[in-house]
Amino acid sequence: MSAILQMSSARLVQALLVVLVIGLASFAMMQALPGDSAYRIAAGRYGYDVMDAQVAEAVRLELGLDQPVLQQMGRWLTQLATLDLGRSLVSGQPVWQEISGQLGASLLLACSAIVMSLLIAIPVGVLSGLNPGGKMDRLSMALSVSVRSIPAFALAVVLMLLLAVQFKLLPVAGYGEIRHLVLPSLALALSLAAVSNRVLRDIVVEAVASPWFQFSRTKGLSQAATVRRHVARNVAAPLVAYVGVQLALLIEGVVIIESVFSWPGIGHALVHAIFERDVPMVQGAALTLGLLFVALNFGVDLLCKLIDPRDRVAAS
Amino acid sequence: MFPKLLIALAIGITTTTLHAADARTDIRIATPWEISGSDPATDGFIFLRMGVMETLVSTDANGTLQPGLALSWQAAEDGLSWRFTLRKATFHDGSVLSSGDVAEALTRAADNPGPLNDAPISQISADGDDVIVTLDSPYGILPAVLTHSSTVIPASTSADETGESLNLIGTGPFKVDSLSVPQSMTTSRYEDYWGEPAKLSGASYLAVKRAETRALMAESGDADMVHTLDPSGYRRLGDVDSVQVQSVAIPRVMLLKMNAAHPLLDTPTARRALSLAIDREGIAAGIMRAPESAATQLFPPALQQWYDKTLPALQYSPEKASEMLASLGWTPGEDGILVREGERFSLTLRTFPDRPELPLVGAALQDQWRQIGIELEVSVSNFSEIPAGHQDGTLAVALYARNYASTVDPTGAVQSDFGVGGGDWGAMNWQAPEVAEAVSTIAASAESKERHELIRQVITQIHEDLPVAPVVWYQHTVATAKGLQGVVVDPLERTYGLQALSWSE
Numbered sequence: 001m002s003a004i005l006q007m008s009s010a011r012l013v014q015a016l017l018v019v020l021v022i023g024l025a026s027f028a029m030m031q032a033l034p035g036d037s038a039y040r041i042a043a044g045r046y047g048y049d050v051m052d053a054q055v056a057e058a059v060r061l062e063l064g065l066d067q068p069v070l071q072q073m074g075r076w077l078t079q080l081a082t083l084d085l086g087r088s089l090v091s092g093q094p095v096w097q098e099i100s101g102q103l104g105a106s107l108l109l110a111c112s113a114i115v116m117s118l119l120i121a122i123p124v125g126v127l128s129g130l131n132p133g134g135k136m137d138r139l140s141m142a143l144s145v146s147v148r149s150i151p152a153f154a155l156a157v158v159l160m161l162l163l164a165v166q167f168k169l170l171p172v173a174g175y176g177e178i179r180h181l182v183l184p185s186l187a188l189a190l191s192l193a194a195v196s197n198r199v200l201r202d203i204v205v206e207a208v209a210s211p212w213f214q215f216s217r218t219k220g221l222s223q224a225a226t227v228r229r230h231v232a233r234n235v236a237a238p239l240v241a242y243v244g245v246q247l248a249l250l251i252e253g254v255v256i257i258e259s260v261f262s263w264p265g266i267g268h269a270l271v272h273a274i275f276e277r278d279v280p281m282v283q284g285a286a287l288t289l290g291l292l293f294v295a296l297n298f299g300v301d302l303l304c305k306l307i308d309p310r311d312r313v314a315a316s
Numbered sequence: 317m318f319p320k321l322l323i324a325l326a327i328g329i330t331t332t333t334l335h336a337a338d339a340r341t342d343i344r345i346a347t348p349w350e351i352s353g354s355d356p357a358t359d360g361f362i363f364l365r366m367g368v369m370e371t372l373v374s375t376d377a378n379g380t381l382q383p384g385l386a387l388s389w390q391a392a393e394d395g396l397s398w399r400f401t402l403r404k405a406t407f408h409d410g411s412v413l414s415s416g417d418v419a420e421a422l423t424r425a426a427d428n429p430g431p432l433n434d435a436p437i438s439q440i441s442a443d444g445d446d447v448i449v450t451l452d453s454p455y456g457i458l459p460a461v462l463t464h465s466s467t468v469i470p471a472s473t474s475a476d477e478t479g480e481s482l483n484l485i486g487t488g489p490f491k492v493d494s495l496s497v498p499q500s501m502t503t504s505r506y507e508d509y510w511g512e513p514a515k516l517s518g519a520s521y522l523a524v525k526r527a528e529t530r531a532l533m534a535e536s537g538d539a540d541m542v543h544t545l546d547p548s549g550y551r552r553l554g555d556v557d558s559v560q561v562q563s564v565a566i567p568r569v570m571l572l573k574m575n576a577a578h579p580l581l582d583t584p585t586a587r588r589a590l591s592l593a594i595d596r597e598g599i600a601a602g603i604m605r606a607p608e609s610a611a612t613q614l615f616p617p618a619l620q621q622w623y624d625k626t627l628p629a630l631q632y633s634p635e636k637a638s639e640m641l642a643s644l645g646w647t648p649g650e651d652g653i654l655v656r657e658g659e660r661f662s663l664t665l666r667t668f669p670d671r672p673e674l675p676l677v678g679a680a681l682q683d684q685w686r687q688i689g690i691e692l693e694v695s696v697s698n699f700s701e702i703p704a705g706h707q708d709g710t711l712a713v714a715l716y717a718r719n720y721a722s723t724v725d726p727t728g729a730v731q732s733d734f735g736v737g738g739g740d741w742g743a744m745n746w747q748a749p750e751v752a753e754a755v756s757t758i759a760a761s762a763e764s765k766e767r768h769e770l771i772r773q774v775i776t777q778i779h780e781d782l783p784v785a786p787v788v789w790y791q792h793t794v795a796t797a798k799g800l801q802g803v804v805v806d807p808l809e810r811t812y813g814l815q816a817l818s819w820s821e
Contacts (some may be wrong), residue, residue: 010630035704042429042700048717053703055429078811101497160536162402172538173529174522175500175531260529262499
């Protein structure tokens with residue numbers, strides 16, 4: 001138990017550091033970008049048919065962008081201390097209100113993609129690993145390589161053409177119903193599964209070659225029973241750890257997939273906020289993604305501890 | 317055998333869904349424009365197009381002013397005030413449209429960016445059932461300005477104490493049921509609409525930034541009306557049986573802005589030479605996929621009063637361009653780039669990717685100008701770099717799209733572009749006081765006898781001096797489902813015409 005407490009407090013310190021570093025770094029990076037931020041914000045708000053220098057100056061005055069940079073930074077930090085992320089410079093809405101909605105959409109997409117990728121990777125990886133060099137193994141190798149070598153954007157368009165346009169089984173894009181979730185999740189899941197099924201396959205191959213596997217077969221257990229009783233748990237720990245590593249890939253993929261499928265998520269919002277120099281939104285979105293990453297890693301650690309009893313056994 | 321069975325099954329499912337679609341009464345629209353909130357200054361155009369909110373003055377497809385929420389309007393003898401008489405209408409929450417609501421909404425519009433902000437307004441007030449707009453100087457194009465989407469009238473309850481827009485109560489034929497910023501909105505028919513109620517039961521709006529995705533949505537039937545297709549999507553959809561594509565000339569022009577004080581561009585001869593080296597027909601056919609869209613003068617024929625068919629068309633002649641540059645003392649250097657007294661003919665063009673064709677046209681210009689010995693660097697960035705460069709004087713040339721009919725009458729845009737000192741989206745350092753004077757006279761009076769002659773004078777001088785050189789006139793592309801009846805594409809981009817739409821039996 002104390003191990004978990006120790007781990008939690010370490011992660012908490014990490015989270016605080018992440019907040020500080022991301023907040024300061026994103027502020028500094030936004031300041032360092034070329035171009036006048038009043039012009040960019042005015043551009044984001046009003047579009048090119050209305051925006052001009054006069055509008056940009058009005059925005060500068062309204063938002064106090066002529067104030068010294070340190071003063072602006074200080075204001076953000078004091079706001080943050082009271083858990084206030086401020087308001088979006090473009091839409092005028094509270095940042096947290098905008099992000100909370102987008103975060104839900106992104107989490108939904110990410111979770112559904114992970115579940116779908118495991119549903120693909122586990123059977124394919126286990127079957128390939130149980131019979132290395134077999135038909136299944138070679139086929140999954142070829143498919144994995146080809147899927148992984150297609151950029152996420154192109155894969156998404158191929159899926160749209162096939163499943164939505166050709167067979168009209170699913171909608172091309174949109175948000176709000178379960179069926180809208182399937183195509184973007186599948187596009188992400190295929191990229192993720194293309195790697196994780198190979199990782200899983202290698203772990204299974206290793207397990208099958210291990211003495212304990214041979215022993216359980218020798219004592220008379222069937223292959224299926226051995227896999228269920230012994231291989232599953234041994235394989236689960238490294239697999240969960242690997243899924244943790246994939247989270248970084250997932251967050252990156254979400255940005256592209258969200259924009260292709262018009263999914264109103266946080267990745268999509270972050271890209272827009274950067275273009276529009278919406279500093280509070282960039283800070284808010286980057287913070288949320290950073291903290292999310294810490295939280296998910298914490299979850300992965302906990303899960304690994306739960307699956308792998310060796311530490312607990314050693315402690316007792 | 318098995319694959320055949322699968323295909324048959326898929327076709328079976330497809331046809332069943334299509335039959336089901338015939339009974340539909342709503343419509344799904346996909347466009348590239350995201351909804352940022354409910355403020356008329358930033359999102360009024362979406363609420364106007366979707367028939368949620370309305371303006372005092374409306375237009376028909378030809379750009380002729382029509383009664384909107386105002387039944388009639390009248391200027392005072394001295395032209396310093398206008399009286400608008402309102403029609404009887406109710407907001408979606410059941411409250412009656414009052415002159416107070418209108419005065420409040422217009423005052424807010426005049427304080428926010430938009431064409432009403434540029435008008436010489438001193439006060440907007442309610443007078444009984446009428447609304448009075450008081451001016452500092454005559455402004456004949458005021459009714460035309462009141463067709464602009466930033467002047468839509470929401471209920472006054474729509475704003476909080478700070479004037480920030482909170483909800484979406486309008487007077488239009490459709491009321492908002494749900495709004496999910498920035499992507500989607502659903503509306504339903506407003507039964508107590510002052511005019512004829514809509515035939516459709518409702519409409520949904522989805523902002524889809526990527527042109528590829530929008531085209532696929534039209535093809536798969538996920539969207540019944542898709543606005544703004546990229547050239548390849550437009551061609552592809554032309555071959556799809558269930559979809560109808562339309563391309564309509566709109567008063568939007570792709571322009572090349574040239575800094576008239578730049579040492580390489582400070583004579584009309586130099587600017588004309590650059591214009592002569594642009595293969596407009598090639599760009600129109602190859603990039604825009606609409607050969608008829610090559611610009612022959614600044615304003616397109618759709619802007620009837622501002623289009624002069626007697627003007628000689630802008631030509632393409634690299635040979636003549638080279639001769640003109642030679643007459644200015646430019647001679648080819650070792651690498652083929654022109655030089656004069658040790659200076660290279662090298663320019664930077666600013667453009668932006670929000671309209672995907674702009675960087676492509678920028679690259680085409682780079683190639684076409686290279687043939688006459690001009691080195692062009694294309695800088696693709698945020699569009700605000702163009703007004704920023706105009707203000708700090710660092711801009712040499714810029715490529716962008718300009719809408720000359722956001723208020724129906726292009727006078728307002730022409731005045732800000734070619735008036736005194738030029739404009740962020742118009743002339744830069746161009747000395748033409750007589751044009752500025754002519755434009756302000758045109759703006760003051762919408763009906764004077766000399767108006768036509770003054771317009772002629774303005775367009776002729778722009779055509780000869782080329783402070784901006786038009787490249788192509790835009791086509792607005794729309795894909796609609798075949799079963800949809802009553803589709804009219806508004807060249808002014810004010811409305812999607814939802815009120816007149818219905819599904820065929």
